């Protein structure tokens with residue numbers, strides 16, 4: 178398979194980039210503080226072939242648990258996923274092989290500090306602990322300054338791509354300037370076309386930087402695998418991409434399927450077998466759902482996502498996008514772009530119509546309320562247009 182001339186980045190026992198085999202990754206959906214469940218899922222993903230396993234950390238209690246998990250699964254290469262609380266890197270870096278930070282969440286804490294100062298802090302502790310790093314830009318949480326600066330910069334159906342690419346390039350410049358080059362980049366969106374466009378643009382500007390591919394919140398099988406395959410086939414066939422993660426909403430016991438699907442896509446592309454998946458069906462019902470992780474506000478989320486998919490089938494021919502998200506990290510942003518969106522809280526689910534809040538509903542009430550909103554949307558749309 179043709180590969181971009183990216184540099185090599187070692188993370189524990191795997192090497193990303195430089196023509197090395199594409200590393201398939203996954204992420205634990207269990208609560209990090211549920212040590213037994215997270216040890217079991219980390220082992221499951223590692224044994225399924227995940228070269229890197231990511232674990233979310235939001236507070237000091239998570240860090241202590243991660244240290245225990247590290248000790249119990251020494252064979253796995255671990256990645257920590259940092260969002261708002263970037264200062265945790267100092268405590269967590271000794272227990273992992275790679276650190277992912279999200280540029281779009283660095284502005285929350287310590288507003289008196291510059292983004293560069295915060296990145297320098299992350300670099301200091303990442304380098305000191307022999308870790309690699311990922312600049313992980315996500316459509317649901319792009320740096321607001323970038324989103325504002327590049328609003329309207331993209332063509333139809335590609336809105337937000339320039340802000341994602343420019344945010345990633347800006348952070349590459351900061352890291353290069355700080356003398357830290359052991360990093361990879363990801364730019365993820367729930368729309369495969371934006372993932373293709375963003376990664377192709379970035380690869381053209383920085384072919385030296387290894388890319389981590391992913392369609393975020395791709396959803397449930399089979400749709401999630403189809404959306405992901407569309408993007409990965411277009412990118413990997415052009416040599417773009419050095420590691421990847423397939424983000425699927427799955428029951429805990431089936432999380433290994435993310436690795437299986439990732440490996441299958443690579444094997445097919447290497448064999449020249451393009452499943453010629455249908456052109457992205459940007460019509461009909463489209464359900465976006467996150468793969469869940471330790472931050473999920475209520476473990477009923479995965480079940481809710483499957484119930485939404487089941488309930489919404491009556492509207493499968495309507496151009497309706499429903500987003501079902503597990504928490505506040507990407508929930509509010511990702512649901513803004515959907516016709517109807519659900520993002521979970523501990524006891525209530527927030528229902529939105531595009532950017533407008535409809536209200537917060539109990540987990541056993543929200544499906545009924547979503548149905549009401551769907552019926553209203555369908556009534557407003559009128560009969561399904563002939564295709």
Ligand code: SF4
Nearest residue numbers: 467469470503504506
């Ligand atoms: S939206 Fe929240 S729960 Fe879902 S994967 Fe993202 S951080 Fe985890």
